[in-house]
Amino acid sequence: MKKRKLMLLVLSGLLLLFIIVTGFNTMTVKSKQPAPDPTNVAIDEAKAVEHLSKAVTFKTVSYQDRSKFDFNQFDEFIAFLRESYPAVHQQLEFEKVNKYALVYKWKGSDSSKNPVGLTSHYDVVPVLKGTETKWEQDPFSGTVVGGKIWGRGTLDDKIGVIGILQAVDYLLAEGFQPERDLYFMFGFDEEIGGDEGANKIVTTLEDRGITFDYVLDEGGAIIEDMVPGVDQPVGVVGISEKGSATAELTIEGSGGHSSQPKDHTNIGRISSAIAKLEDTQFTGDLRGPGEDLFEFVAPEMSFPMKYVFANKAIFEPAIEKILLGKPATAALIRTTIAPTIFQAGEQYNALPEKATAIINLRLMPGDSLADVKRFIEDTIDDKDIKVTVNGSEASKVSSTNGWQFTSIQQAARNVYGNAVVAPYLMFAGSDAKHYDSISKNTYRFLPVQITPEDLNRMHGTNEHISIENYINAIKFYVEVMKESSK
Known part of the structure; x- marks a missing residue:
């Protein structure tokens, strides 16, 4: 009886200690959000809207088949920029790289410091054939109606190009002088990989020995209802992007008439291999940018969720299980497997x-192409199936501890004071990856507040942006240039 009481006493003490420690961890977790310094930037809305609306009308479409590019449209777009931003072209250095990639340099007051680069792209994806009639406004009209600007590029990514130039134009009129050199770099083939645009810009600048402290490209955005337990919109800044690989599984031999099949045909064996891969999956692990995301948002969560994430060391297995339950969050913590093409017969x-069978994989930072191939071969366990893997590995992971990330975070908070701004892992690709070789940090952030439905419009039907969002994007670019000069 005494032993039982002693055991209960010990267990009660351990439980009390557990509650005290985890409660202390929860109550002492500190916010990683800088206090907003509300922007006082006043943008000429009518002129800004006119410029983005006009920019949309140029059919600067990227096609996988480069022979389909209509470079007359690209030439006209560049001429439009010269006409619309005379002060920018008079006071900044300007050059074209590989004919259509654009580079502007704003010389700073201290040339001893590494420059900062802002980059976007002005090419857009085609309108999917057969969907033209589903658009509420013509996709290349730039129509302004209902407080919105309509058309291809309003979200991806002429808003970035025009937003940056509007911000530069504003700061020039204000007499602003940046401390460090600022570069504005605009690609023309980002939608098909950026090999002739951003990649050529990087080669040109690398030959000149230019190294950036950070480069900011499009990427994450300020998204409503993104993180459970956080009521505010969350602005996610990509600090890395997943690699993209294509795996091909092939088996040959054993044909013949279908009246006398073997027990395991080529189709059956490839199907079995795919089933094994989908059943096994890569191991989920809350690390790197995914872990950083929750470290930044945990202090802003409601108590139950804050309690769990403030004590991640204890609850990590449960957290990972929850995250693996949904495709969007599973992709945050593991390399993903997506069979996309099957060819036989x-x-x-x-x-x-x-x-x-063709499989698309998106690689986590730390998982190499060699790791992926080895995982596939070990999992399918069929020596007759040839496995080839090609693609690109994940980009490097940029810092969240220095002034570079803080400048972006502060600028976003100055414009969107109620947003929680945090790092994350970007699943899609961008031109930012090309700048990894000449920049200490590369970040990915589109400074607009959008819904999950808006994300589907980027490459889909009825792409548009609210005027308010667009003006806020310009304000952000103004703020981030100022912050980077402090």
Whole structure:
């Protein structure tokens, strides 16, 4: 009886200690959000809207088949920029790289400091054939109606190009002088990889020995209802982007008439391999940019969620299980597997002699192409299936501790005072990856507040931006240039 009481006493003491420690961790977690310094920037709204509206009308469309590019439209867009921003072109150095990539340099007062670069792209994706009639406004009209600007590029990413130039134009009129050199770099083929645009800009600047303290590209945004337990919108700044790989699984031989099939055909074996991969999956691990995201948002969470994330060391297995329950959050903590193409057979009564499956994988930082190939081969365990893996690995992970990230965070808070601004891992690709070789840090952030539905419009139907959002984007670019000069 005494032993039982002693055991209960010990357990009660341990439980009390657990509650005290975890409660202390929860109550002492500190916010990582800088206090906002509300912006007082006053933008000429009518002129700004006119410029973005006009920019949308140029059909600067990127096609996988580069022979389809209509470079007359690109030439006209560049001429439009010269006409719309005379002060920018008179007071900044300007050059074209590889004919259509654009670089502006604003010389700072202290040339001993590394420059900062802001980059966007002015090419857009095509309008999917057959969807034209589903648009409420013509996709290349730039129509302004209902407080919104409509058309391709309003979200991805002429808003970045025009927003940056509007901000520069504003600061020039204010007599602002940056402390360090500022570069504004605009690609023309980001939608198909940026090899002839951003990549050529990087090569040109690298040859000149230019190294940036940070480069800011498009990427994350300020998104409503993004993180459970956080009532405020969350502004996510990409500090890395996942790698993108294509794996091809191929098996050959064993054809013949379908009336005499083997127990395991080429189609069946490839199908079995895919099923094994989907059943196994890469291990989820809350680390790197995904972990950083929750460290920044945890202090702003309601108590139950804050309690869990403030004691991540204890609850990490449960957290990972929850995150793996949804595709959007699973992608944050593991390399993903997505079978996209299956090719086999041409005749209904003939067994195919060859079967091929194509799998798209998005790689976590730290997972290499060699790791991916090894995982696939070990998981499918079929020596007759040939596995090839090609692609790009994840970009480097940029710092969240220095003035570079803080400048972006502060600028966002100055414009969107109620937003929680945090780092995250970007799933899609951007031109930012090209700048990794010449920049200490590369960040990815589109300074607009949007809904999950807006995200689907970026490459989809009815792409548009509210005027308020667009003006706030310009204000952000003004603020981030100022912050980077402090």
